Amino acid sequence: MSVEDSNGSKSHPGSQVPGPRQAVRLPLPPARAAAAPEGEEVGDELKNAYWMQWEGEAARTSVWRILGRLPGISRRVLALAYRADARAAVLVVVFQIVSSLMSAFGLLASVRVLSALFSQGATSERIHHALPSLALVAGLMAAQGLLDFGVARGQAALTPKVRRAVEQEFLRLSCHVRLEAVDDAAFADEANKANDRGLYYMRQSVPQMVQLAHAVLGLTGAASVLAVLHPLLLPLLLLSVVPQGYAAVRSARAQFLSHSRYSTLQRRIRLFTWLLLDRDSAAEVRASTAQQALLEEHERFARRIEAEDARLGRQEANVALWGRAVGGLAVGATYAVLGWMTASGWLPLAAGGGAFLAIRSSRGTLVSVVLAMHQIYEHALWIDDLERHLERCRDLQPHRTGRRLADGVKTISVTDVHYTYPEAGRDALRGVSMTLAAGSTVAFVGANGSGKSTMAKLLAGLYTPSKGSICWDGVEVREVDAESIQSQVAMVLQDPVAWPLSALANVTIGAGSITEADPQRALAAVTESGADRVIVGLTQQWATPLSKRFKNGQELSGGNWSKVAVARGLYQDAAVLLLDEPTASMDARAEHAVYEAVLHGGYGERRRDRITILISHRLSSVTSCDMIYVFRDGRIIESGTHQDLMNHTTADGQPGEYREMFTLQASAYQAAGSPGEGAG
Known part of the structure; x- marks a missing residue:
């Protein structure tokens, strides 16, 4: 049965599926406009990138x-x-x-x-x-x-x-x-x-x-x-080199400032070069036949760069002409004085010749000094x-105390833990407490931003509590090296890194190595995760580079990358296995196989020396966990087994948070599978 809301859209009772968005009034766009905002100086409208920070500073x-x-x-x-x-x-x-x-x-x-x-x-x-x-x-x-x-x-x-x-x-x-x-x-x-x-x-x-x-x-x-x-030759040296030095300073500053303007233009033209050449945009560029439009915009900025280059060339030519003219007069005056000193007997002829050589070599050296000074200062x-x-x-x-955790763990105790992100104004976790025991499987569920992933990173030693304590078999995490905690937690994330390495290295890197492997452990890990079927289909199997950057390299789909990521976590053989939405891009069969492997053991026997923590929005995957913690606004509002939480009601007799979420997801599946629904 369906009901009609006030907007005329149909929804199923209890599904809480929102109707279509309300229409908004939007004026017609102009028939012609710039492809992107343009300031007075083209490129200035872009956010100032780091490479522009000191461009031309020596000239200013x-x-x-x-x-x-x-x-x-x-x-x-x-x-x-x-x-x-x-x-x-x-x-x-x-x-x-x-x-x-x-x-x-x-x-x-x-x-x-x-x-x-x-x-x-x-x-x-x-x-x-x-x-x-x-x-x-x-x-x-x-x-x-x-x-x-x-x-x-x-x-x-x-x-x-x-x-x-x-x-x-x-x-x-x-x-x-x-x-x-x-x-x-x-x-x-x-x-x-x-x-x-x-x-x-x-x-x-x-x-x-x-x-x-x-x-x-x-x-x-x-x-x-x-x-x-002769002491009087020093003023003559200054007279001959000052105009040349001034011209060198002016020329250097013109080059530095022009380079700054040139870089600004280049920032815009690189956008179009990237769109034309990047692999991610290639399919849509061709499907929309946008090549010509992008090429025309690229040419427009290329002409601006061409004009800037020509402007700099003219400016440098003008400065060089001025420098040579004034410098020539100064050098002529210098040599005239030098000749007069020689003719009048103030300076021997040989000394005059030596002075001529010294002054001539100094003029070129001064230009090198000016340019080197500008470059060194700016750099x-x-x-x-x-x-x-x-x-x-x-x-x-990371904090280092010189003390390491012992291998393995029996109990992790979390007591009144708070955590505030440095740039945030409020706590991401507020008074979280729980106990995790070896051999158990635990689930963290809740809406986005509820604190699930933050708690996971605290358990993994990636963050340190702002308040409260986390103890591994009675040892507080602040008392040991952070990296000794991290080495005992295997994390499998929703968006795993696609390492541009061999298939084998993509598995073994979870244990901190990309060149050595335990063959039996690697095979067991990929078999349990389902990645064995991925690797067997690669051209070089274990040795295949998983990146198109290499010859004969291959790239994987999102689901297959997830299988490799799960294998990576299993290979690490850590005391804690933490899975944060690892199967989001897998198909239903692969997801089921992974959860069977990590929650129940690859051969039907659960690991008694490992704590397995699952973070998932798909509540059907957490029903068999030993303990489920429901997060909201940085707190745990419910905890228990699936059946405990389904039976739980609030003080006013309403269903608990977990039950509402599970019922909503279940009703969506049931509605999708009802006869007659979705036809036409």
Whole structure:
């Protein structure tokens, strides 16, 4: 029998199935509109992604601020390099300093060569007098070449070691942080930023610092030579390089700011590239023949990027023209003064030639200094973020006491447990108490958000109670290492990880290994879960990669992945087996087989040394559990066997929560199977 509600829709008594939604008034959309919101600067309407945080920052700050931070940045990079490989770090520093000294001595030796060549006397005698100095110049150049080779070799040894050391520390700390930290979206964003940018620029810090040191020491060496030749040559050096340096600063800032705008545009164009190439969207793109529309939008942004590239090119050309014009005048004035000093006898002709060489080499070196300073400053901001993340990860490591739980468990006692998520304003659990005994099967049921999964994660040692206690055979979980609890709980989740590994590794990873297996245990696990039929149908069976990323790799359906996930949990052979909606994507027969295996034992005998906990919305699967706990709003409102809960009534004589839920689900199945229903 069916009744008609006030909206005219039919429903079955007791089914509590809602009718259709009420219609709402919505105006007609425009005939033409942008595919997505567009701000004044295209791309600005997107949420600011982490990779944009420091783009162009060096172009927006002062040169003095950059110079002020360079000593601290240098100390940090040197300390990092020293920790990675002390010997190579010391050799790079020493070789770099000595190489710069060789360059300065080479300039002085060149002055002696010029002095000998420009002295009075026969040409043969002048050449003869210049030969020792020429030999010295050649020797210094050869020595400098060897030292630069040593710097390059030391840098080649240092950079990979720095990369490995920092990356390993980042991954080790990040993958062990407490689960509640990973659940925080801000932490996830911070970790992505540190991995994507911080690690990359940390790896680049050593070669960048070597490049900057080489340029600065070269410039210092040239200035020292000029000071030795004549003190007035230093102002001449400044006169010649300041316009060039100013032009280099302007050009560097233009490049950094343009890169920021370019990245903004790229964020939009990547959306369309992803839609055109991504496998998940491929079927619908073709079915809706949306290729041309997406290509046109992609081209529109590509033209904007093209215009930005052209604009930067014009700006750089203008700055370069200005720099060359003003710099040319400054250099001309410098050389004129240099010539006047030589002609008037203030400076010997040979010294004037040496000064000319020093000034000429300094102009190019200054450009390298400016660019290296900008890059190191901006990249150091990303490294700051990385180091803050690492420090935060150190504070978020799971609690460690040096004490481990004994293997196996007889009783887990939960007493007045409360838990509050860090970002939430209310308790997810409020005063939960229960006792779980080895050999028993237990079910957690209730609506979404009632606290079932939170309780499961507390039992698994993934969270620590905010209040109350959880004891394993009398040992409070706070007294032992969190990881010793986690190793004794096998969790099978509704959405298991599809590991891009072999079928065998997908089973054994539940026990912390992907290269070694217990063959008998693995076979028993896949047989009980029904995954044996999945694996036998794979091209290479146990050795088949379960990912299309590999040649001859295969992908599984959702139901088959669930079977493998259950096998993974069974293989772990843990003291507690916790199944959180593991069969949601399985067909009815597979679901029944899995529950028979995990609740009653694969061979009809229940495991007496294991506590099995089942979380399920399908109440038909929990009817045979020894104890069922009904959660609502973070509390246990009912507990007992299936029959106890079906007989339970509230104080006012109404059916209990469990009975209402079970009756609702049962009536839905009965209604679907009634004769005449669903026809037409």
